[in-house]
Amino acid sequence: MSEQSPIDEYIEKTEIIIKHLKEKKDGDRLELVSLIEEAITAVNASTLGWAAWTQHPAIIKLFDEKELGEVTEDLKRMAIEFLEFDIKWTRVLKERKDKERVEKKKSKEEKVKGNGKSYIS
Numbered sequence: 200m201s202e203q204s205p206i207d208e209y210i211e212k213t214e215i216i217i218k219h220l221k222e223k224k225d226g227d228r229l230e231l232v233s234l235i236e237e238a239i240t241a242v243n244a245s246t247l248g249w250a251a252w253t254q255h256p257a258i259i260k261l262f263d264e265k266e267l268g269e270v271t272e273d274l275k276r277m278a279i280e281f282l283e284f285d286i287k288w289t290r291v292l293k294e295r296k297d298k299e300r301v302e303k304k305k306s307k308e309e310k311v312k313g314n315g316k317s318y319i320s
Contacts, residue, residue, distance in 0.1 A: 209248070216241050249274070 203211075220241065223234055252258045262270065 213241075213245070 216237075220234075220238060223237075225231060225234070259267075
């Protein structure tokens with residue numbers, strides 16, 4: 200039996216990760232955060248691998264121009280989708296943080312008024 204190449208090992212490990220992510224069921228908040236972290240870690244590892252490939256002409260030359268065009272279009276589409284996802288949830292976070300800040304300020308103002316003081320700190 201022949202020895203597995205690093206590429207074969209990567210493919211095998213990545214297929215296991217994909218299967219795990221597909222099978223993982225939503226759960227409580229901690230399980231959801233754990234699943235988010237697993238997904239981000241998997242995407243990050245893949246992204247770093249692609250970035251490394253682009254730095255090595257010996258690897259990139261193995262793809263013809265048509266294939267590089269397909270890779271470019273797929274990665275561009277995925278990047279745009281991910282960045283739109285990022286903006287969507289970053290806006291949600293900002294809105295929540297802004298609301299929290301306003302509520303804290305209101306609460307502080309009400310405490311000051313409740314103490315019989317007429318100034319707002």
